[in-house]
Amino acid sequence: MQPLIHIFFLLSVAEFTTSSNCWFSKGPCVNGKKEYRVGGRWRVRYDDHCEDCTCVKSGFACCPIPYPVDIPKSCAAIFDDKKCKYHVVRRDKPCIPCSRPVSYIG
Template identity: 35%
Template sequence: MDSVFLLQKNFLAFLVAMGIIVALGDAHCFSKRYKPGEADKGCMLNGKLYPLGHIERTEDCYQCTCSRTVMSCCSLFSTPIAYDKENCKVIFNKEKCDYDVVQRSDPSKECSSFISRVG
C-alpha cells in the first residue's frame, strides 16, 4: 500500500514539474548558423553586431547567446492572443519588452478584460 502511495506522489510531482517547464518554455526561439570565420567578431542580428557570449537583451527584445558558429535567441516577450479585439488593441512596448493591451478609445488605459498570451 505504501509503495502505491509513493508512486502516486512521485507521479504527481513529475506532472507538476512538467507543467512548470512547459509554462516557462513558451518563448519564441530561433538559431542562426555561421560559416567558419563569419562571426569571429560577434553575431549580426537585424543590422547590429553583438559581442560573443551571452547577450541579456538585444534592441529587439531577445536574449541571445553568440558564438563563432551559431547565435541562439529567445524572446523576452509574450504575445497576446485572446483579448477583446473589438474594444482593445495591442501595442509593443520596447522599454518593457512586452505588449500592452490597451483600450482602442483611450490607449492610455489598459484593457481589464481577460488576456491570454503565448511565448
Template identity: 35%
Template sequence: SCYFIPNERVAGDSTRECMDLEGNKHPINSEWQTDNCETCTCYETEISCCTLVSTPVGYDKDNCQRIFKKEDCKYVVVEKKDPKKTCSVSEWII
C-alpha cells in the first residue's frame, strides 16, 4: 500500500527538496528506503511512500505462523511446532 505526504512549500521558497515525517530533507526526484520497510520518492508537490513488504495471507494458520524479518523487509511462514520448517503460501498481498 502507498500513502502521500503533501510537500508544503512556503511562498518565495525556491528550495528543491522534501521533508519526510522524521524531519529529514531529500532532493526533488530522489528515492530512499525508510527504517519501516517503505520506499519513498520526493516530488515537487508531495512525497509518495509505498511498502516493500508482501504479507502472506494464503497459508495454514492453524499449523503455521508468519514471522517478520525486519532486516530483510519480508515475512517467512514456518510451522508452529517446528519453526525450522517453512510452510507453503498460496497468496500474498502488498
C-alpha cells in the first residue's frame, strides 16, 4: 500500500508543477471542520469557480475544475456555481446546448 501512495503523490506533484492554476499546501488536509486522510478528496466552491482538492502525504493540492476552451463564436460558456460545472450553450438561445463538441482543460 505504501508504494501506491508514493506513486499517487509523485503523479500529483507532477500535475501541480505543470499547471499554473493548481496549488499545493503543506499541512493538515482540512476543509472547514472536516479533516481528510491521504487520498481523500473534496470540492471547494467559490463565487466564480470551483476547485477539486486531494490530500497527499505532505499536505494537499487543489486544481480548478475543467473549463471549456475552443468554444465556437456562436456559443458561450456559462458557469453553474451550484453544480460546479460549465454549460456550453448557444448565444442566441441560452437554453439550448451548443451542438459542436467542446474541449475542456484544467
